Amino acid sequence: MSDGTVGAGGGAAVAVEGVSKHFGEVVAVDEVSLAIGAGEFVALLGPSGSGKTTILMSIAGFEAPTSGRVLIDGRDVTDTPVYRRNLGMVFQKYTLFPHLTVRDNVGFPLKMRGVDKAERRRRAEEALETVRLGGYGDRMPSQLSGGQQQRVALARAVVYRPRVLLMDEPLGALDRNLREEMQLEIKHLQAALGITVVFVTHDQEEALTMADRVAVMAQGRLQQIGSPEDLYERPANRFVAGFVGEMNFIPVAREGAGFRLAGGPVVTVPEAGVVGEIGAAGVLAVRPESLELTEAGAAGAVALAVRDVVYAGPSLLVIGQLPGGTEVRARMPSRLQRQRLQPGDAVHVRWPETAARLYPDGAAA
Amino acid sequence: MTAATRIRRRRAVDGRLGGTASALLLAPFLVLMLVAFVYPLVDLLLISVLEPAPTLENYRRVFAEPVYGRVFLRTVWISLLTAVCALILAFPVAYLMSRSRGLFAGMLAACVLLPFWSSVLVRTAAWSVMLGREGMVNTTLKGLGLIEAPLQLLYTQGAVIIGMTHVLMPFMVLPLYGTLRAIPDDYARAAALLGASRFRVFAEVIVPIAMPGIISGFLIVFLTALGFFITPTLLGSPQEQMIVTLISQQVREVLDWPFAAAVVSLLTALVLAIAFLFNRFLAFDKVLGGGR
Numbered sequence: 281m282s283d284g285t286v287g288a289g290g291g292a293a294v295a296v297e298g299v300s301k302h303f304g305e306v307v308a309v310d311e312v313s314l315a316i317g318a319g320e321f322v323a324l325l326g327p328s329g330s331g332k333t334t335i336l337m338s339i340a341g342f343e344a345p346t347s348g349r350v351l352i353d354g355r356d357v358t359d360t361p362v363y364r365r366n367l368g369m370v371f372q373k374y375t376l377f378p379h380l381t382v383r384d385n386v387g388f389p390l391k392m393r394g395v396d397k398a399e400r401r402r403r404a405e406e407a408l409e410t411v412r413l414g415g416y417g418d419r420m421p422s423q424l425s426g427g428q429q430q431r432v433a434l435a436r437a438v439v440y441r442p443r444v445l446l447m448d449e450p451l452g453a454l455d456r457n458l459r460e461e462m463q464l465e466i467k468h469l470q471a472a473l474g475i476t477v478v479f480v481t482h483d484q485e486e487a488l489t490m491a492d493r494v495a496v497m498a499q500g501r502l503q504q505i506g507s508p509e510d511l512y513e514r515p516a517n518r519f520v521a522g523f524v525g526e527m528n529f530i531p532v533a534r535e536g537a538g539f540r541l542a543g544g545p546v547v548t549v550p551e552a553g554v555v556g557e558i559g560a561a562g563v564l565a566v567r568p569e570s571l572e573l574t575e576a577g578a579a580g581a582v583a584l585a586v587r588d589v590v591y592a593g594p595s596l597l598v599i600g601q602l603p604g605g606t607e608v609r610a611r612m613p614s615r616l617q618r619q620r621l622q623p624g625d626a627v628h629v630r631w632p633e634t635a636a637r638l639y640p641d642g643a644a645a
Numbered sequence: 646m647t648a649a650t651r652i653r654r655r656r657a658v659d660g661r662l663g664g665t666a667s668a669l670l671l672a673p674f675l676v677l678m679l680v681a682f683v684y685p686l687v688d689l690l691l692i693s694v695l696e697p698a699p700t701l702e703n704y705r706r707v708f709a710e711p712v713y714g715r716v717f718l719r720t721v722w723i724s725l726l727t728a729v730c731a732l733i734l735a736f737p738v739a740y741l742m743s744r745s746r747g748l749f750a751g752m753l754a755a756c757v758l759l760p761f762w763s764s765v766l767v768r769t770a771a772w773s774v775m776l777g778r779e780g781m782v783n784t785t786l787k788g789l790g791l792i793e794a795p796l797q798l799l800y801t802q803g804a805v806i807i808g809m810t811h812v813l814m815p816f817m818v819l820p821l822y823g824t825l826r827a828i829p830d831d832y833a834r835a836a837a838l839l840g841a842s843r844f845r846v847f848a849e850v851i852v853p854i855a856m857p858g859i860i861s862g863f864l865i866v867f868l869t870a871l872g873f874f875i876t877p878t879l880l881g882s883p884q885e886q887m888i889v890t891l892i893s894q895q896v897r898e899v900l901d902w903p904f905a906a907a908v909v910s911l912l913t914a915l916v917l918a919i920a921f922l923f924n925r926f927l928a929f930d931k932v933l934g935g936g937r
Contacts, residue, residue: 364840
């Protein structure tokens with residue numbers, strides 16, 4: 281990393297305040313507010329149609345929000361045209377101009393800012409070096425691989441030292457290995473530049489590994505924003521619980537101080553694990569890796585009729601049915617369990633009390 | 646299944662054809678070209694150097710008389726202006742077409758294509774009505790009190806350029822539309838985000854990427870205009886002849902076939918030279934930067 285690009289300017293805070301976007305009758309984004317700190321890496325995660333891209337496009341200025349404001353560094357930019365927002369952006373594909381060399385592509389934003397040719401050349405080369413493509417300046421984009429093209433796009437997006445970098449599924453078109461390599465590259469670049477990154481993805485693994493905080497979107501609404509650990513360990517609602525990682529949902533009915541699984545035992549859930557107002561019935565959420573084998577009659581033991589046992593490298597996936605008919609999945613370390621389990625076995629499982637969370641009954645919000 | 650049928654099957658799936666099949670598919674076209682184009686052209690070429698006796702006299706005359714040089718230059722100039730006008734008028738239309746969908750796109754396409762499908766003669770005749778002394782343009786200007794006496798619009802270079810631009814517009818719009826439509830919106834978005842104003846997005850991104858379409862449209866219109874007959878004859882001034890009018894005059898009035906043949910050969914050579922130069926220096930793959 282050369283000194284010229286390090287720490288120049290750092291990042292800017294981005295705030296989305298009560299932004300809604302309607303396309304005719306369709307509400308793509310519904311009153312979303314997000315506060316992104318300077319230098320923070322935030323991923324917008326959600327299924328397609330969740331509104332995550334619309335939020336990004338509102339920050340970029342390609343979409344005018346129907347209502348609400350977008351602030352960058354505390355300044356309202358809602359009505360500022362795209363080309364004056366001074367943001368960096370990496371798109372999913374089709375970003376490098378096919379008629380320009382790699383160097384001229386990277387130099388393009390500098391040219392738009394009136395930087396003279398020699399200086400453009402110098403800074404473009406420097407930016408290319410930061411993405412390990414020094415010496416590629418004379419090539420045409422079509423002569424580069426997909427991963428190299430995205431790295432050039434990355435260099436072009438930071439060469440003018442914007443304080444915010446927007447990324448719209450930038451790794452979606454790349455294959456798995458390349459994607460992991462680029463994830464690290466982006467993280468390093470972000471750390472070195474101190475730039476604020478807003479990253480849209482539908483790949484939760486990508487969001488969880490890269491971001492400082494992840495904003496989960498669904499149906500135009502912000503479901504939860506928090507650290508990857510928050511999201512995984514403490515999902516704020518049933519949607520997030522089901523969307524992030526694997527989750528078993530087990531229906532329960534209130535009984536005394538605890539909750540009874542259909543055809544099974546009564547379990548208790550610590551106060552911290554109860555989310556929202558629970559009526560007569562609720563849904564217990566337990567991660568597959570929290571389930572462990574136990575003896576019949578042990579505290580909290582639930583019968584499980586094993587249907588499938590799938591060897592999956594480090595873990596063994598056990599799929600079975602609870603007495604109430606609910607299908608559950610359990611992931612156990614392969615080396616411990618492989619010999620003992622077979623389809624058709626009747627076993628007992630339990631989970632630590634603190635590993636379960638209880639959500640209100642009803643459709644995923 | 647025998648090996649032979651398997652190979653034939655595979656070919657069919659590939660969509661590639663063998664030599665015989667390709668030759669058969671090309672044959673009707675090649676025969677037509679030979680009979681209706683190559684043979685008459687070669688024949689004319691021969692006439693120009695063989696009649697009345699083997700000589701280069703006909704060519705000498707074209708170059709010796711300054712009037713013919715002027716006709717050539719004027720033809721090139723009018724054709725260039727026509728191509729420029731057509732490009733300026735066609736680009737916005739093609740751009741709008743490439744960015745519209747549904748009914749509106751269909752209506753735009755119809756506006757471009759309906760005239761394309763009607764006769765050149767009809768369209769040219771319409772202009773001679775419009776531009777005449779009592780035509781729509783003159784009566785409108787007079788009605789507005791902008792002019793006292795009718796302007797001489799018909800039988801001028803301007804009339805020729807207007808008429809040819811109109812007739813040749815679709816040849817500009819269609820290739821432009823093709824290239825513009827293939828340009829994803831993301832290029833313009835990326836450029837805007839990188840700090841380019843609308844004008845610079847247009848000038849530095851859209852136009853260069855659309856260059857192959859611009860060049861092919863320009864070439865088609867320019868080269869077609871060089872050899873255009875009906876419009877210059879009906880709308881043009883007899884004092885400011887274009888090359889084809891000269892040829893027709895030599896053939897039909899003066900009956901000097903060898904001389905007309907020499908002019909035709911020179912015009913053909915000019916067209917080929919221009920096409921070659923464009924292809925040489927502005928090869929489309931180079932314009933796109935795809936070539937190595």
